[in-house]
Amino acid sequence: MNKKASPKRARTKQRRLSPDDRRKEFVAKATEFFSEEGFGGGTRDLARRLGVTQPLLYRYFPSKDDLIKEVYRTVYLEPFDPGWDRLLADRSRPIRDRLREFYGAYTAVIFTRKWLRIYLYSGLKGLDINRWYLSVVRDKVLTRIIKECRHEAGLPAQGKPTASELEMAWVFHSGIFYYGVRKYIYESPVLVEKEQMISEALDAFLATFERHFAAAAPAARRTPVKVVG
Structure with a gap:
């Protein structure tokens, strides 16, 4: 009697980022987003690109201007x-x-x-x-x-x-x-x-x-x- 091997579900464990790493990831992806869409792109579209909710994005950057300033700092000043x-x-x-x-x-x-x-x-x-x-x-x-x-x-x-x-x-x-x-x-x-x-x-x-x-x-x-x- 052949036993059917029950398929094991592949579990992908998502790495939990520290707040500092999460912030850096947001800035890096926002930089890509703004370079493609321009600064007219909204935070709703940006959050969708990041794969997060808009409220979560606002926890790290209270306004779009705050995010733009951080992009400026990392792209131009750093x-x-x-x-x-x-x-x-x-x-x-x-x-x-x-x-x-x-x-x-x-x-x-x-x-x-x-x-x-x-x-x-x-x-x-x-x-x-x-x-x-x-x-x-x-x-x-x-x-x-x-x-x-x-x-x-x-x-x-x-x-x-x-x-x-x-x-x-x-x-x-x-x-x-x-x-x-x-x-x-x-x-x-x-x-x-x-x-x-x-x-x-x-x-x-x-x-x-x-x-x-x-x-x-x-x-x-x-x-x-x-x-x-």
Whole structure:
């Protein structure tokens, strides 16, 4: 007599996440959601995507704005390496080498479809994310670059950047940014590799900065550049 083996039910044990891990999971999936749907997507749809109820989502983030701010922090601020400022300020190295290394590392962070889509969606929506981020770039990156360019050109490095200096730095920085938009958002062919693009953009920016601002500065304001060798 053949005995029928009773099939055993496969029990899948769902791992119970800690509140901190659950919060991180929500932020990671919300980031994906916003990068695909834009910030017009509602929390009801987001909760459905997460596989949770809306009230549970609100236990972790009392409002959609709170969730957006956390996405901003994890996508934009967390990857912003504090070592970048030390790199840019290291005058033992030529400024061109410092900038090339910085922009290599910086673009490795921002040149992703998810990062760029969230950035562009937030700009179209008129959210504060872009304004917050642009102020960080201005204060932490461009102001430092201008100081180092002044020093390299034999100009006093102290003092706030002028409007003209900042605009020139924004044009340079935005050109590198737009290379990523063309490649990852428009999916348009780029004509040279990223490293070559950064290198050539740096040559143009540094030459223009020195030619324009050093030539315009009164001789009394210039400081002699030390020649090594």
